[in-house]
Amino acid sequence: MSNTEHTKKVYTLNTGAQIPALGLGTWQSKPNEVREAVKNALLRGYRHIDTALAYGNEAEVGAGIKDSGVPREEIWITTKLDNPWHKRVSEGIDSSLKSLGTDYVDLYLMHWPSSTDPEDLSKHYPDWDFIKTWQELQKLPATNKVRNIGVSNFGIKNLEKLLNDPSCKIVPAVNQIELHPNNPSPKLVAYNTSKGIHSTGYSCLGSTDSPLYKDPTLLQLAEKKGKSPQQVLLLWGLQKGWSVIPKSVTKARIDANFDLDGSELTAEEINQLDNLKDRFKVCGDAWLPIQVFFGDDE
Numbered sequence: 001m002s003n004t005e006h007t008k009k010v011y012t013l014n015t016g017a018q019i020p021a022l023g024l025g026t027w028q029s030k031p032n033e034v035r036e037a038v039k040n041a042l043l044r045g046y047r048h049i050d051t052a053l054a055y056g057n058e059a060e061v062g063a064g065i066k067d068s069g070v071p072r073e074e075i076w077i078t079t080k081l082d083n084p085w086h087k088r089v090s091e092g093i094d095s096s097l098k099s100l101g102t103d104y105v106d107l108y109l110m111h112w113p114s115s116t117d118p119e120d121l122s123k124h125y126p127d128w129d130f131i132k133t134w135q136e137l138q139k140l141p142a143t144n145k146v147r148n149i150g151v152s153n154f155g156i157k158n159l160e161k162l163l164n165d166p167s168c169k170i171v172p173a174v175n176q177i178e179l180h181p182n183n184p185s186p187k188l189v190a191y192n193t194s195k196g197i198h199s200t201g202y203s204c205l206g207s208t209d210s211p212l213y214k215d216p217t218l219l220q221l222a223e224k225k226g227k228s229p230q231q232v233l234l235l236w237g238l239q240k241g242w243s244v245i246p247k248s249v250t251k252a253r254i255d256a257n258f259d260l261d262g263s264e265l266t267a268e269e270i271n272q273l274d275n276l277k278d279r280f281k282v283c284g285d286a287w288l289p290i291q292v293f294f295g296d297d298e
Helices: 034-044 058-068 089-100 131-139 154-162 186-194 216-227 227-241 250-260 265-275
Strands: 011-012 018-019 046-051 077-082 107-110 120-124 151-153 174-179 199-203
Touching: 034 046, 034 058, 034 250, 046 058, 058 199, 077 089, 077 186, 089 131, 089 151, 107 131, 107 174, 131 151, 131 154, 174 186, 186 199, 216 227, 216 265, 227 250, 227 265
Parallel strands: 046 077, 077 107, 107 151, 151 174, 174 199
Antiparallel strands: 011 018
C-alpha cells in the first residue's frame, strides 16, 4: 500500500486493534438524515462510523449500517458514554448496543471527564469523578460488548490524573479531541503519543461556517493542490498521524471527503497549516458543571 492510499489506512492501537484512519462523524446531524448518510458512506467505502449516546442518533446509525448491507465485522463502530450515565456504565453500553442493533462496539469512549447528575445537569456528582467511571469502563472488554475503551475531550491535566491513579489498569486506546489547524493542540497530541494513546480528531473540518474557510493560506493551498479546503484539512490530519471523522450528511460531500487517494501535502505545506495564527474551539466547556479545558495543550 502506498502512503497516498489514505482510504485504506489504519492505525494500530495499544490493544493491537486496527482503527480505520478515515471515518464518518455524526455529531449535529439532524434526525432522518443520519441513516442515509451512514448507508451512503459505507457504500462509498468508509469503514469507520462515529456516534454517541448524547447525539440521539444511535438507532439511525444502526439502521444505516443495516441498510448498507456491509457485514458488521467489516465496520468499526465508535460510540460514547454520556455524562449523566457515569454511575451507570453497564446500563449505558447496553442502551447503546440496543439502539445500534449490534452485539458489540469496537470502541467505547467516556465522552467527557464530567460526571453529571442526571437529576440536575448543572451539577457534578460530589461523590463520583471520571476515575471511578474509568474503573467501570475497564470491566467492559471482558464482557465482549466492547472491544476497546478510551476517552474523549481529555487534556493533559486530566490524562495525567487518570494514568497516575493506581486503579488505572488499562491505558485508554484512544483520546478523541478537537483537532484542526486553528486548534492543533500539539502538546496534547504529543502527550497522547508518548503514552501510546491514539488521537482521533473531531471537528477536523472546523465545523459549520468555520472561520477556517476564510483563511487565505488554506484557500490558496487548496487551489494550488486542485482540492477542496475540506480535502486539504483531512490530508493535514491524516498525515499528522491521527484518524479523522469528518461529519456530513450530503452524499456529494461524503464522497468528496473520501476522495483523497493519490494526494499528499508536502512537509512545507503541512508546516504552513501548522502555523496558522488564528485560534478557536468549536466545542468549549462552558456548558459543563466543571472546567475540563485548561489551555495547557498548545
